[in-house]
Amino acid sequence: MNKSTILLKVYINNTGQLAIMELEEYVKGVLAAEIPISFHEVAMRAQAIASRTFAIKRIRNLGGFGCKTNPEADICTDRECCQGWVSAEELKELWGDEFESNWEKINKAVTGTQGLILTYNGNPIDAVYHSTCGGSTEDSENVWGNRVSYLRKVECDYCKHSPFYKTEKTLCLRDLQEKLGIDLSEDDLHENDVFISGLIEQIERTAGRRIKKIMIGTQSFDGEKLRELLKFPSTRFWWSVKQLTFQIMGYGHGVGLCQYGADGMAKQGKNINDILTFYYTGVEIEKMNKHSFEKPLRGKVITIDPGHGGGGSAVGPTGLREEDINLKICEYLEQILKTEEANVKKTRSGNVYVPLAERVRIANEAGSDLFISVHQNAFKDRNVSGTETFYYPGDLKGKKLAAFIQESLVKTLKRKDRGVKQANFYVLRETNMPSALVEVVFITNPEEEQLLRDEEFLRKAARGILSGIMKYYKI
Ligand SMILES: [Zn+2]
Ligand SMILES: [Zn+2]
Structure with a gap:
């Protein structure tokens, strides 16, 4: 997507005007309004990426949700509602002789990050930020009630130089x-x-x-x-x-990026990626392109297959059953696939026995675009651990799918990477669409069995699989 095609409708609160602005130009006015010009240039760049992403998420033409208080606008210049913005004319008056040099700083931060945005599972995030966290940021649900995976609390030791650290x-x-x-x-x-x-x-x-x-x-x-x-x-x-x-610590809602913290990190030599991934958990910095705004899974038929069921699956050292875990991960996966507007089929719900031939029939008859089977590994040596993903020999698309899922799972779960492997499994061989079989971790390994008892770990596994599927469609 050409950058010049991204326009947004900005409601300017202090004049009551509705202006159409080009995104990159708009971001410059945001930087000037949102952070002191004395901030480290790396912090300015981090803020530029956050503010650009914040705007993208609100542009209605790109599927954004618009400004809450001014329905005709994508975004407004009221900090309490959207994000601050100030015009170059106002800055000339404000900065006087220093306008040229200050504007140059802002210009560099914006053009140096041109088109870069923050994504989570391939989608632009809601890049909320605040001035000063005062020692710790906050989980989104504690402030707004809804849990957002990338808006997690982090202990921030970097904003002590803020005038708002303690007031x-x-x-x-x-x-x-x-x-x-x-x-x-x-x-x-x-x-x-x-x-x-x-x-x-x-x-x-x-x-x-x-x-x-x-x-x-x-x-x-x-x-x-x-x-x-x-x-x-x-x-x-x-x-x-x-x-x-x-005695009040910090300034702002405390969710997402701590601006003074970003400045503190930059002054300690941290880079943009260090800063943004610290405050936004699990995000990536990506060049904005039309894929960023598409839902690549919209309408795709994806069959997910929770391995086993009805008894007889592997059991961990403390009695955890593989069939139950496979089902839970698939339930999480189903939820997030649906938010991506995929058409999800499941080969079983509940703890029932479904023959392999029946699983294959469900996938084939639905005309599935992908088939993903979810398992936990087992081995008699309890020391064996890690993640592996299988595909059927000769299924090149399946190989690509398995490779992306494996890569994402290893990155998300941080378990040993056992690699992508070929296997002549019935469900891989008989399904007539690209397919992959995931062995998330070893239920027989005591440490990994404990991890599987943690719902957050299961959610992470589902997100890892989703992220692999997204990459399969995007790359
Ligand atoms: Zn607004
Ligand atoms: Zn902070």
Whole structure:
């Protein structure tokens, strides 16, 4: 896709205009609005890729979801809604003599990453970001309720130089009451002892309700001594909390890229890939092309075959059954294939016995485009471990499919790469479409059996297989 063909409708909040902009030009205005010009050039490039991807995900013509508050626009310039943007004219006024050199920096960051976007399983991601995480980013579901695989929490040690790393805000109770619409019954003198944990504790009073002893901080004071030190007129006193000082770590929603963290990483010599894959889990930086916006699996008939069923499959050292795991992985795989709009067939649901010939018949009669059989390996030597994928000798497309699945699985699961192998398995031989049989890991290996008990590992296996299928169609 030619870059000049990517246009987006931008609602400019401060003028109320709807402008049509070219993507790369738009990204320059975003950089100027979103990060300080003093940022490291590598951080600027990382931000350019994130902001470009953020925009792509919103362009309606490319299947994006548009701006929520301005339905006629793809994106707006309100940071709270979409992402910031500022015009070159405004920057000239703002920067004065420094405009040329600053603009050159921005220009370099954008042209140096021209057309690059972030993808997950081959699709552009929703590249959300924030100013400063304050020590840790956040899982998407804790902020917005929906779990996004690439928006995972990471401990960030890189944003300490941000002016927003730690800030303070002091509010008096009256402000707090007004802002929150609550009643804190702030009586001036209620003659009740208020204990403040770690600050005022162990209060002892005389019969005349004078302070006899009191613990302030870690030290105990005699009433009269305290009166002398604080120069109070008497020891018959009470106290109340009139204001609260909050210590606040970070700035923004905390999901995705931490901008100051990206700058911190860049200053430590990390590269763009280090930075972006740190804050966006499992993503890739890809050159944007028309494939990025297509759903290559749309309408493809894909038969998935959870190996075994109905008893008799391999069993792990602590009793995990292969047939159950195969089914779970296939269920996850079915879910994500459906989000890619594939037409999914399954050879079994539930723990039932389905003969091999029946599995093949299901795949062939559906006119499947692909057949994927999912298994766990087993071997009498429990030390044997790793991932392997099989294809039928002579099935060149099957070989390509198996190679991509193996590559993606090894990358995702990080188990030993046992390679892509030929095998004369019935389901591979008799199915008349490209087919592959995956042995995810060894259920007989104690460590891998434990991994198979983790639902997240099974989800990862499904995603690895999906990613292999996507690559098969794209490359
Ligand atoms: Zn918006
Ligand atoms: Zn951070």
